[in-house]
Amino acid sequence: MSESGVDRKALWVVRELGLPAIVKPCVSCRSTRHRPTDKFRVNASGKLLDVWMLISCEGCGRTSKIPIHERIHVQALAHERLLMFERNDPAMVRRLLVEEPFAFRLDWSGTWVLETDMPFYQFDGDAVPLEVLVRFELPVPVRVERLVMAGFGLSRAVVRGMVADGRVRLPVAVDAKVHEDFGFFVG
Ligand SMILES: [Zn+2]
Structure with a gap:
């Protein structure tokens, strides 16, 4: 087990495409x-x-x-x-x-793209707990829900539902903007 108690980890990177x-x-x-x-x-x-x-x-x-x-x-x-x-x-x-x-x-439009080191992740109800670390190459202000939507290929409604029922645990409000490294949990 890792320090956080979650075995599965994913790294997402907000890659810089250019300056704003x-x-x-x-x-x-x-x-x-x-x-x-x-x-x-x-x-x-x-x-x-x-x-x-x-x-x-x-x-x-x-x-x-x-x-x-x-x-x-x-x-x-x-x-x-x-x-x-x-x-x-x-x-x-x-x-x-x-x-x-x-x-x-x-x-900031067009300045970044989210890269994930994993394919689309299926939420089938008994998913293994997952910790996602998001790293920023460029301090672009972006709503955290937009990152989760892009990273998992999910709609806003689905992401908000998963936050509401605790399957996704974010360090900030789902509609808050982030611009520096953070982590969140799924499971
Ligand atoms: Zn002009």
């Missing part, structure tokens, strides 16, 4: 989705710095800029961080979009 889009209306077309260009612009005025991220409209390609730091004192910005902006480091783009609080709304 930045939601901002384009001034040239009707698109609201923008992509990072992996470029920054740093402007110094005395001891104050402005840092922008350059983004590109998905519809027409028009480039615009969004503020990352405005009128920040040069000593308030870590040197390593400033260098990353000046070098247009893609790691900084990723950090800004998915690791730090971001001032613009993000569109």
Whole structure:
């Protein structure tokens, strides 16, 4: 027996397909989705710095800029961080979009896919207890019921019924959003 007392374990992985889009209306077309260009612009005025991220409209390609730091004192910005902006480091783009609080709304559609290491699992009433570990490659906010539906190939109604009668035990409410690793039990 394992520590949790459940012999069967499955690992599901929220695989990253790409970074989220930045939601901002384009001034040239009707698109609201923008992509990072992996470029920054740093402007110094005395001891104050402005840092922008350059983004590109998905519809027409028009480039615009969004503020990352405005009128920040040069000593308030870590040197390593400033260098990353000046070098247009893609790691900084990723950090800004998915690791730090971001001032613009993000569109996560198309950024992930759920991979399971097991085929469709039949719920026949006497199923062996199962522990599912869900690991996130990308901190995409997703409703936990959507993961369970995708992982088992079940409808929302069936998943909610299984949570209601205790066959699926989740660490959070069935309609809550998760964005980091968690586990749940079936059986
Ligand atoms: Zn556009």
